[in-house]
Amino acid sequence: MRRLLLLLMGVVCIAFAGFAQTRSVSGMVSDQSDGNPLAGVNIVVKGTNLGTSTDTNGRFTIDVPNTANTLIISFVGYTTQEVQIPAGNFVAVSLVPSASELQEVVIAVGSRGPQRTITDTPLPVDNLNIRDLTSTGQITFDKTLQYRVPSFNTVNTPVNDATSLFDPYEIRNLGPSRTLILINGKRKNLTALVYTQTSPGRGETGADLTAIPIDAIKRVEILRDGASAQYGSDAIAGVMNVILKDRYEGTSVSVNTGSTLKYGGFGYGVSYNSGGNVGTRGFINYHASFQHQELTNRKDKIDPDRDFIDLTDGSLNARNGVNAFLARFPDGLNKNGTPENTTARFLINSILPLNDNTEVYGNAAYVYRKTNSFANYRQPYWRIDQGLLHKRIPGAPDYTGDDYTGGPNGAAVQAAFAADKAAGLYEGYIGYQPTFDGDLTDYNATIGLRSADLGGWKQDISLTVG
Template sequence: MAFSTKCTECTSIAIRWQQHAALFRTHVKFRMFIFSILAILSCQLSVAQSSRLVSGIVKDTAGVPLPGVAVAFKSKQAGTYTDSDGKFSMQVRKTTTHLSFSFIGFATIETAIPESGSMTIVMEEAAGQLDEVVIAVGSRAAQRTVTDSPLPIDNISVKELLGTGQLTFDKALQYRVPSFNTVQTPVNDATSLLDPYEIRNMGPSRTLVLINGKRKNASALIYTQTSPGRGESGADISAIPIDAIKRVEVLRDGASAQYGSDAIAGVMNVVLKDNTDGGSFTFRTGITSKGDGKMIGLSLNNGINISGKGYINYTIDLSKVGLANRPGTVDAEGEASDFGADINQVKTFLAVKPDAGNINGSPATAASKFLVNGGFDINEHAELYFNAAYIYKKVNSFANYRTPYWRPTDYGLLTPAGEQYAGYLPTFDGDLNDYNSTVGFRTNKNGWNTDVSFTTGGNKQLYTVSNSVNRNTAGLTDSQGNVLYREKSPIIFRAGGYSFSHYVGNVDISRTVAEKVHIAFGSEFRSENFEIIEGDRASYEGGGADSFAGNSAENSFKSDRYNFGGYVDVGVDLTENFLVNAAGRYEDYSDFGDAFVYKFSSRYKLLDDKITLRGSISTGFRAPSLHQINVQKTQYGFVPGQGIQVSGLVNNVSPQAKLVGVPRLDAEKSTNLTIGIGAKPGENFNFTIDYYNIKVKNRIVLGNNIGPSGNPDARLDQVLASNNIVGLSFFANALDTRTAGIDFVASYKNIAVGNGTLRLNLAGNYTLENKREGRVKNPAIIAEAGQTVLNATQEALMFTSRPKYKAILGADYTLGKFNFTLTNTAFGPTKFRNAGMNNNLQIEFLTKVVTDLGISYQFDDAVSVTFNANNIFNVLPEWKFVALNAEGNAILNDPAAIKVQSNLVTFNQRYSRMTYDGYHFSQLGSMFNLALNVKI
């Protein structure tokens, strides 16, 4: 069905506004382009001065050379890194007098450059210094280290990410950050392009993603299937090439007061590599234990020092992953019941195709990723910096196989001549383009730090359905009365897609105004654009392409908005041990209003910094996304017992939404409390424990389908019938929620074992509560009819379908040229209430421990090889039914009744491993990867 969203007058006004907005954006782009060219030219002119060569070697106190030490101009990022022999060499201006040397686990050194230009640096290990890397996400008033920050921050190096053996950034985080979870859904469609992820069970849209401290664009996709992340969209972090990352800073605390919308659960800042001493080439390949999912990848990362005046670091990453298929054996009786088919016909078909021809598991994916990061010193006090990335992904996945008893004919379009019709398998191809770029100017003069930047980014997804037909279930005819499509249907459909882009301008200023007082303030202007792209007419008319209907003309349009925000952030070191920090932010959006939020945090050190007490309290907000405000479409979904059905999603400004009293969306409001303790009992041992409590008011959800109640006297039934609406779903500020839990992180390093050194890490997250508070806020007409926006399935999806706890225990052992890693990740139980399942039952996924092994060998200074065996014990998801009461126990004691329920939640055993709604670790079993790295 199609929904009209605009009257003629409104459409005319909207078009004029969009034309003005387009002209404004073009003007801004042109101005920024000219600014960038002039800035680069001025940079080149200003740095045209004499320089000299500085070189040397960096060692530890035992005289062992230290590779990877950052060598930089004092207070500047530009510089180089020591090579595998601890040596460095770079050009510096003659006016440059000092260099700084920093390395994880060692105390930073700032020293004068001798006249000879030759330097020998000895670095000392520092207690707890492993985590003492300057952090940008904790406070905007002053750069703090992890141990000095009053907030819980994870600092993850690229070595840790690569050590997981995972192919993408999001999956690597899954096995390194305990409060981070990502889920893969069994029927992929558009979701196959990027999997939903979240921190602290808060959904993908409540974690703000930054690239070098600047906001990354959101994905164009909004999840509409029954999977975690339903009704939300987040930045596509899987698109970021791991080899381009220097480190990742994960702030596990609300930060709307510092960064604005989307930072309710926390902030993830991806810091890009800036090394200039060459790079490396990596070849990767892998396969599953079943022999499918074959992977091959090539990656090049390289850095260039531009005559001591600047740096450019670039990454090229190309990869291809083959299909991995894990279908179940389909139950004939369930099929016959669902589709009203003759049992003998079903059995005959399943004898040839026991899996009913289904293909589900992990889709085939090809990806090309390009990224560059750079900066140029204009003078001793100013720097021009930039970064840019472009990613293309092609994903080939499949819909459910259309069996001959489900679709009795393909109208002769898909069956080769002379062959007997045996059904057909629609394919779904997704093409994703994602880009982001930033150009900025930093100065440090007279104690003032100023950062002015412009960021742009976008994500576009286009969908193609092949090997399918338009069955014209609406019976459409042409002007002569001839039935459209069916026998005349195309078999390839361009189904349209979605596009999102933003333009962000930032001005950030900070200064230490007194010895112990640090202040920062700034502003941000952001313009966002969202487009629903129309599909081919045949892809949506009369029911559209079988399996995935395209976006109709009536539902395809552009929308945009802008917002302006300003913040102030003040930090005061009352004593050497006692820090207090306060921040406030005001935001004004063009489409729904304004918001003011604040944050207070503090930290107190005891016993010579061996114990740190910390805490924060803050308010936050999340603006409804343009996707949530505007998207509407026709959506296919599996209804247990009825097969695939079609339902309508209407936006909140549509006439249909007004008919049932759906209000316009407003911002979510949150209150975030965090209390923690950190301890460093010894030089090599440290741990942190943090309690968090997040309350969200007016949380936005995509509700379940609302149809007639069955009571002809109900207002809802009368409104739906009189307006020819079969059923609809919509977004609403439907509920208040509370999420509370505990994070634990511990590290014990430099343990002597034999002739090698061992490091142990333990990190965990435990959810104390994740629940709805109060009643669901249903529109009156829906509540009167005894219906609700949030049913048991949706509530379970939001609150219990994530692991109750997750723990990661890792061991890293270095012996000569060998390095061994062994990691055990425990995924706690999850609970779900599948649609159509008996209300007296629920599903529980059992606790599982996944073990990963990594072995690397350094042949020489330039060549190393790493082998990863992930999930070496072939652990697979496993679930069971759990009774909620006596009636549920009766069902569990009846094998026939249990079989019925099992068929309902697995689509007659097609998805027996994970049910229809996804899983939290791979159903592919053991996976083996090999990587060869060559320094260049």
């Protein structure tokens, strides 16, 4: 028993002796370019998991084993250094800024990294492949991004006139004209539509993201921060680079369909993607698709008191007209929802090698879209038609009010209305429904020639139209 006790005491003494064989090392880390101290620099004892970081004054203290003789000093944007521990146990280090690390964001935008989001760069970069996009279940490119990209937003605005042709989008609450859209690294054309209604991006225009078919995309690279210094003022919100499918790997056909539970909106679509390879580097990849979406109509009951206050002259006739009309048509005959939409797309992407160092590349796309949307219904107590859109039904209810003097010709309109009302013209008048029929044709094409390693230079000349 005594021998066992002595053995245990010996082990404890050896352990304490081992723990005691350390020494304290301190130091300071600064920027070589200006001499300022660096906070948050990583200090690691080489060959161990012991480490610390510098304080706000660039200073640090760490206990290291007596056998350790090297510290690893690293910091983002600076070249990593290995420093020998001197006999005085004080280390003074000046880190050299690393130009290659500061330019990582440029490399990342065109990288082929498989990770979802690149977070070890100065700016966040999202890398999405086709599986990331199709797994959202959405049928348009802009809607897939809304489900996959933080700070990206697109809004469906079915009663905002031409906005129904395609929804405005934004990154970090900056409008569509503030995000640069690239196709294979080349700028995509802007649309001719300027958002004039009270929707996101009012007064701006942007590229039509819905014109890019999902099945033709290989991956998407998104820089979610300002890059105007490199790309120009249209990249204040960020940059989106859409990489199209290239080498032919097989033909694909996809079919989609769906509908809301009780508000209509039945839709269906079919897409076809195929192509062929030319030699070891060349290819032709093409895509064709068709999509149709029927109208959705989510009708809700209208509050008579609110319509009376907001839309009428406040007269007794107007009050009676509102109550009678909404008793007959509780939803006010409004049609609220996604408009009917039909879209056809064609896209081709190709590279043809001329020799080992030179190739011709190009891509082109054509989109046709037709949409039919509805504005708010003009109830008879809100708007009159002066007999142009209806026929009188003698003895039918008159839902109009007394005063329609709004507008530049208000007095003349009011005088004509009073005479028409007295003659019974508005008996049976139930208002009218403005509609917006939109036709969109969008095309873009890029053709270019690039070569590499010609006397140490790389050349790329291209023409993009749209």
